[in-house]
Amino acid sequence: MSEVDWLSHLLQIITVTGQLEVRCAYGAPWRVAWSQAAANEIPYHVIVKGRAILEDPETRTARELLSGDIVLLPHGAAHVLHDGSRQTPIRTHESRASAGWMFSRNSGQGEQLDLLCGRFFIAPPHDRLIRNYMPANLVARAMDGHGEEGAGSAANQLASLVGLMRMESARDRAGGRAILNALSSALFTLVLRAASEAEEAPEGLLALAGHPRLAPAIAAMFADPAQSWKLPDLADLCGMSRATFMRHCQDRLGCSALDLLTDLRMSLAANELKKPAISTETVAETVGYQSVSAFRRVFAERMGMTPGEWRRLSHKGEYLGAS
Secondary structure (H helix, E strand, C coil), rough: CCHHHHHHHHHHHHHEEEEEEEEEEECCCEEECCCEEEEEEEEEEEEEEEEEEEECCCEEEEEECCCCCCEEEECCEEEECCCCCCCCCCCCCCEEEECCCCEEECCCCCEEEEEEEEEEEEECCHHHHHHHHHHEEEEEEECCCCCCHCCCCCHHHHHHHHHHHHHHCCCCCCCCHHHHHHHHHHHHHHHHHHHCCCCCCCCCHHHHCCCCHHHHHHHHHHHHHCCCCCHHHHHHHHHCHHHHHHHHHHHHHHHHHHHHHHHHHHHHHHHHHHCCCCHHHHHHHHHHCCCHHHHHHHHHHHHCCCHHHHHHHHHHCCCCCCC
């Protein structure tokens, strides 16, 4: 199985939608701050042209983003983007396009920036999977590839997608909002693909999926999470000893492969529990549990509520996110 398989299976379990919110055209000096996002929201920024400094006030870390860089913040952390000069930013002016997104600009004469900002929305309770298994910041680069190797690369596909987003947001045309939102959703998938294919994949699930020897175990778990996988089975798929496999998973995930498997099963169960005609016993069996009491216990541990409570809240539309 390829890396694309695990990603397709992940996106069958979780529902991700995207929304472009602001297009910024700034000249230095400029500065924009974002507060902590809601549990089921992932802010994103696309540096179409120019450069920006991304700062995390909590960790006091800074990272330079260049033209073509796309940053996702899977944990929704508060953050600041600025031009790096530390000068007083020039006042911005906003106007709203008929498609719903905002156009923000200033009169700065310094280095110019073209920036797209938006959010991805993860249907609860699947925001847990994203927060637990993705890094705090995820940066992918969109580059126009030349030659046979570059043409089909994820980075080149991202460049084409960003080009479409830039053109669509530059005009106020019929269907603009629908097109930009659809392109935003595709952006999420392509960024994850690009990150897992990068030479140095970030920590978490992407590092596991991007590891040539570990990828078979991840693909197998995503393809059939209800299977009664044991550590020796998964290690065998990777051609590793049980101890080596466990060490690699711990180093990259910060937990065991079976922890990831359990979280996958609970997300699948949450989807199944939304269906009124399916009993909790059937759901337990569907996600790999022979004992309904064991399933109830694990679901409550991972989701912070019983299967019955989740079913009732999801039917009422009251559930906003699990911790």
